[in-house]
Amino acid sequence: MSNVTGRILSGMRPTGRLHLGNYVGALENWVRLQDSGWTNFHMVADWHMLTTGHEDTSRLQQHTWDMVLDWLGAGLDPVKSVMFVQSAVKEHAELHLLLSMLVSKARLERIPTLKEQIRDLGMDEQTISYGHLGYSVLQAADILLYRATHVPVGEDQVPHVELTRELARRFNFIYCADRAPVLTEPEPQLTNFARLRGLDGQRMSKSLGNTILLAEEPAEMERKVMQAYTDPKKLRKDDPGRPEADENDGHPGCVVWEYHRKFNAGEAESIATLCRSGMLGCVADKKRLAQVMSEALEPIRERRRKWEQDPDAVRDVLRDGTRRAREVARETMDQVRSAMGVKSIVEPE
Numbered sequence: 001m002s003n004v005t006g007r008i009l010s011g012m013r014p015t016g017r018l019h020l021g022n023y024v025g026a027l028e029n030w031v032r033l034q035d036s037g038w039t040n041f042h043m044v045a046d047w048h049m050l051t052t053g054h055e056d057t058s059r060l061q062q063h064t065w066d067m068v069l070d071w072l073g074a075g076l077d078p079v080k081s082v083m084f085v086q087s088a089v090k091e092h093a094e095l096h097l098l099l100s101m102l103v104s105k106a107r108l109e110r111i112p113t114l115k116e117q118i119r120d121l122g123m124d125e126q127t128i129s130y131g132h133l134g135y136s137v138l139q140a141a142d143i144l145l146y147r148a149t150h151v152p153v154g155e156d157q158v159p160h161v162e163l164t165r166e167l168a169r170r171f172n173f174i175y176c177a178d179r180a181p182v183l184t185e186p187e188p189q190l191t192n193f194a195r196l197r198g199l200d201g202q203r204m205s206k207s208l209g210n211t212i213l214l215a216e217e218p219a220e221m222e223r224k225v226m227q228a229y230t231d232p233k234k235l236r237k238d239d240p241g242r243p244e245a246d247e248n249d250g251h252p253g254c255v256v257w258e259y260h261r262k263f264n265a266g267e268a269e270s271i272a273t274l275c276r277s278g279m280l281g282c283v284a285d286k287k288r289l290a291q292v293m294s295e296a297l298e299p300i301r302e303r304r305r306k307w308e309q310d311p312d313a314v315r316d317v318l319r320d321g322t323r324r325a326r327e328v329a330r331e332t333m334d335q336v337r338s339a340m341g342v343k344s345i346v347e348p349e
Contacts, residue, residue, distance in 0.1 A: 175339040
């Protein structure tokens with residue numbers, strides 16, 4: 001990671017309690033950045049939830065609460081990191097509207113992840129909602145509103161950051177010829193770790209039922225780990241196992257060993273050697289993994305429990321984060337309106 005520091009904007013759609021894939025794929029990196037001198041803005045992207053789930057919002061508030069508890073449990077510091085709810089800062093909607101004038105429908109339809117979403121959800125491209133089509137513009141507004149210099153993303157999200165950069169350049173070219181640029185072009189900050197697979201070896205997803213929660217209790221964690229995919233050819237303890245993938249027969253690699261490499265790096269290679277030689281059975285291997293993971297994640301569980309027992313303190317975190325987010329958002333929108341000439345001649349009281 002570069003020694004250069006700046007400001008990041010990142011967020012998550014509130015889908016409830018987070019799993020280990022969320023932690024390894026984003027949250028762990030957020031904590032690392034805040035402790036390395038970066039200025040962090042982290043958003044509960046509740047409006048983004050509506051792009052694919054507007055029909056049922058009955059669990060939205062509870063899911064928001066559970067997710068923020070996991071953020072705090074993972075180690076996000078309310079002093080170092082601004083945590084806020086997107087819908088509580090109305091400037092997101094205003095900048096989204098203004099930026100939507102600067103991009104064509106055809107450009108939005110070329111976003112690769114939009115096509116993937118439509119395919120994965122079994123949607124008809126002809127019936128996609130206006131809001132879903134434009135969600136990448138809302139993402140751009142989220143980023144530009146806080147003048148983020150960097151956006152932590154995986155490779156699949158880089159096209160969204162590129163659209164954000166395009167919109168910033170277009171805005172500054174059209175409206176800032178006689179003044180300093182208003183909008184900051186952010187850089188994508190690629191994460192330098194692989195995704196953690198689900199228990200079945202597939203992409204980790206709640207919808208697939210293959211997740212381990214970030215704050216999973218030890219007994220439940222052990223129960224889930226005992227179900228994890230290993231090597232289908234290792235039927236007995238003394239059979240030689242294959243921790244790595246084998247493309248010849250479609251073996252994607254042992255999930256248990258993958259988790260060892262993440263949470264038990266000191267023992268991972270010796271475990272792989274014992275497995276290959278037939279000296280370690282899968283049951284013992286899984287029990288050891290469950291023990292190590294439980295110990296590694298205990299600080300997260302403990303911090304989460306403390307926050308959960310003080311709901312007023314959690315609300316204060318979000319209130320303060322929203323206040324700090326609004327201050328930056330309002331300053332940005334003042335400059336945007338001034339540059340565009342849409343600032344009302346009659347200012348509201």
